[in-house]
Amino acid sequence: SYELTQPPSVSVSPGQTASITCSGDKLGDKYVCWYQQKPGQSPVLVIYQDTKRPSGIPERFSGSNSGNTATLTISGTQAMDEADYYCQAWDSSAVVFGGGTKLTVL
Amino acid sequence: QVQLQESGPGLVKPSETLSLTCTVSNGSISSYYWSWIRQPPGKGLEWIGYIYYSGTTNYNPSLKSRVTISVDTSKNQFSLKLRSVTAADTAVYYCARGAGPRHWFDPWGQGTLVTVSS
Numbered sequence: 423s424y425e426l427t428q429p430p431s432v433s434v435s436p437g438q439t440a441s442i443t444c445s446g447d448k449l450g451d452k453y454v455c456w457y458q459q460k461p462g463q464s465p466v467l468v469i470y471q472d473t474k475r476p477s478g479i480p481e482r483f484s485g486s487n488s489g490n491t492a493t494l495t496i497s498g499t500q501a502m503d504e505a506d507y508y509c510q511a512w513d514s515s516a517v518v519f520g521g522g523t524k525l526t527v528l
Numbered sequence: 529q530v531q532l533q534e535s536g537p538g539l540v541k542p543s544e545t546l547s548l549t550c551t552v553s554n555g556s557i558s559s560y561y562w563s564w565i566r567q568p569p570g571k572g573l574e575w576i577g578y579i580y581y582s583g584t585t586n587y588n589p590s591l592k593s594r595v596t597i598s599v600d601t602s603k604n605q606f607s608l609k610l611r612s613v614t615a616a617d618t619a620v621y622y623c624a625r626g627a628g629p630r631h632w633f634d635p636w637g638q639g640t641l642v643t644v645s646s
Contacts, residue, residue: 423589423590453630455632455633457573457633464622464635464636464637464638464639465573465622465633465636466636467632467633467634467635470632470634471632476634508572508573510573510632510633512630515586516575516586516588516589517563517575517578517588518575519572519573519574519575520572521572522572522573
């Protein structure tokens with residue numbers, strides 16, 4: 423079965439740029455989306471179709487996808503961005519989630 | 529804006545059937561895909577399956593033999609049944625909306641914790 427691999431954790435200083443990767447075989451041929459989940463809350467969509475931001479998501483969130491790796495980039499990271507982040511893609515007709523990355527802002 | 533709310537028992541005995549309902553408000557269930565997704569405590573997300581408003585379903589191959597998702601358009605609701613549950617099925621269960629065949633999930637319900645225990 424298809425797998426998406428994320429680093430378990432990423433740390434970033436406030437105001438710096440955070441990059442969270444998601445790897446999978448020929449992932450660049452698929453659309454990837456990203457979700458943010460804060461403790462005790464439901465996931466929130468922050469990027470869809472590789473690069474698009476839903477209404478209400480700050481411009482500091484951006485995405486890219488090429489080759490075997492998709493990347494979620496948070497520019498000017500704020501303390502409120504500390505959360506778990508999950509990538510998601512489709513393989514055939516099934517949804518696949520990455521294992522999640524805990525972003526720590528310190 | 530559309531809102532989703534899960535409901536159902538918070539405790540299910542091993543070997544029994546887990547049953548949940550998701551009620552869609554401030555929007556129609558028509559023309560969208562409706563999914564169930566779960567998250568075991570402290571772990572990641574797992575897609576269970578979806579139903580299109582017309583009744584077409586698609587399930588995670590790893591759960592397919594135990595899952596049924598149905599829709600009631602008259603009540604703006606869709607439901608999940610997971611049979612023969614074990615402790616490994618203990619999780620927060622979310623319902624979520626998807627648009628288009630290769631969709632993303634937005635929005636999500638608040639989630640409901642279901643514990644499998646005797």
